[in-house]
Amino acid sequence: MPDYLSRQFGLEGKRALVTGAGRGIGQAVALALAGSGARVAVHFRRSKREAEDTVDRIRQAGGDGWTVQADLANAAGARHLLEQVSRRWDGLDVLVNNAGDMVSRSLLQQAEDDWIESVLRVNLHSTLYVTREAIPLLERGSDPSIVNTSSISAHTGGAGRVSVYAASKGAILSLTRSLAKELAPRVRVNTVSPGVILTDIHDRLNTPEALEALARQTPLGRNGRPEECAATVVFLAGTASSFITGQVIEINGGLWMG
Numbered sequence: 001m002p003d004y005l006s007r008q009f010g011l012e013g014k015r016a017l018v019t020g021a022g023r024g025i026g027q028a029v030a031l032a033l034a035g036s037g038a039r040v041a042v043h044f045r046r047s048k049r050e051a052e053d054t055v056d057r058i059r060q061a062g063g064d065g066w067t068v069q070a071d072l073a074n075a076a077g078a079r080h081l082l083e084q085v086s087r088r089w090d091g092l093d094v095l096v097n098n099a100g101d102m103v104s105r106s107l108l109q110q111a112e113d114d115w116i117e118s119v120l121r122v123n124l125h126s127t128l129y130v131t132r133e134a135i136p137l138l139e140r141g142s143d144p145s146i147v148n149t150s151s152i153s154a155h156t157g158g159a160g161r162v163s164v165y166a167a168s169k170g171a172i173l174s175l176t177r178s179l180a181k182e183l184a185p186r187v188r189v190n191t192v193s194p195g196v197i198l199t200d201i202h203d204r205l206n207t208p209e210a211l212e213a214l215a216r217q218t219p220l221g222r223n224g225r226p227e228e229c230a231a232t233v234v235f236l237a238g239t240a241s242s243f244i245t246g247q248v249i250e251i252n253g254g255l256w257m258g
Contacts (some may be wrong), residue, residue, distance in 0.1 A: 004220050007054030010239030012037035014142065015089045019081075019130060020099030021073060024199035025149070026225035027054050029096055029233045034063035038094065041085055042067050045226045052122070063229035073121035078129035084139065094237045097127040100169075102201055105161035116164050123168035127175065138187050143165050146179065147236045148172050150193040152252050159210070169193075173248055180246030188245040190236045195252025197224040219254030 016033045020026040022044040029227065031054065035041045040058060042065055044051035051067045064131035066088070070081035099122040106115060110216045127148055138144040150173055153159075153166040172191060182190040206214075214224045229251050235241055236249065250258065 009036050009234055009237075010022070010143070011234070011237060014038040014080055014093040014238075015041075015091065015094065016094035016237065017041040017043065017068075017081075017085055017092060018096040018098055019043040019126065020045075021054060022050035024201065025194065025197060025226045025229045026096075026098040028230035029098060030037060030054050030065065031057060031061075032227065032230035032234045033094065033096075033237065034058040034065055035061065036238065037063075038237075039064040039238070041065075041088075043072075043081060044069055045097065047069050072126035073118070074125075075129045078126070078133045081130065082133040085134075086137060089129055089137070091142070092110050092137035093141040093144050095131065095138060095144075095146045096233055096237070097130055097136050097146065099126050099130075100149060102162060102165045106164075107161055108163050112166065117185070119164045119238075120168050123165065124171050124175075127172060131179065135183070135187070138183075141187075143239060143242065144235050144240075146177050146183075146187060146189040147233050148189070148191040149246065150176075150191050150254050152193060152195040152250070154193060155256050155258060159206075160212070176248065177246045179200045183247060188241070189245060190241070190246070191248045192229055192232050192236070193248050194223060194229050195250070195255045197251075198225055200225060214255070217255060220250070222253065224251060224253060 016038040018030045021030040021042040030040045030042050041053050042051050055065040069086045071077040103119050151169040154169040158166045176189050176191040233251050
């Protein structure tokens with residue numbers, strides 16, 4: 001990492017926890033934070049091999065990273081995660097709440113109770129539980145910052161049959177603003193809101209034709225890349241954004257303009 005970038009973002013030696021960091025946007029965020037000088041805890045639930053690969057890439061580039069496993073869909077899992085982090089670090093400087101999943105598509109009328117609960121838990125409850133457990137560590141951190149992950153669907157309602165997912169991501173926007181007030185002035189809280197980012201979630205839940213159609217609708221003429229989200233997270237996590245809190249940064253190529 002060039003020295004001037006390390007100075008600009010102020011992340012050298014910072015302690016960062018990224019949830020859902022084994023693949024996709026979370027992996028890109030972990031790599032970008034490490035490349036900016038942060039020490040990174042790479043959380044995963046089931047993607048152990050991918051998380052270990054992320055750490056290998058961090059270490060090969062001269063960075064400091066380690067894996068931590070937990071199921072964040074319940075409060076006990078979030079407590080377990082932060083207990084593991086606190087055994088290694090006595091404070092936390094950056095929390096990136098990235099864990100989330102569309103799970104699958106369903107009309108609300110046809111949705112089973114367990115399915116609705118699973119979508120809410122993986123996207124909203126995980127952020128609530130992890131943040132609650134992380135606050136004591138963040139308050140012992142240096143210029144601490146939280147970056148949450150929402151979605152363009154919070155504004156648009158999504159591309160179809162994702163009402164529960166969209167609702168969970170809309171709740172993240174409200175939570176960000178509330179926590180920005182609740183934790184000020186000690187901890188800053190912001191959110192990134194990605195549009196169509198080419199990750200395995202879209203590979204699983206969208207056809208190539210659908211993704212091409214979305215790219216054509218986007219003013220920049222393409223879909224996004226995970227590293228483009230990661231760059232914004234690095235900015236929000238560090239001192240370059242020291243007077244920004246309670247904000248939502250849209251990363252969607254102009255597909256939605258608020």
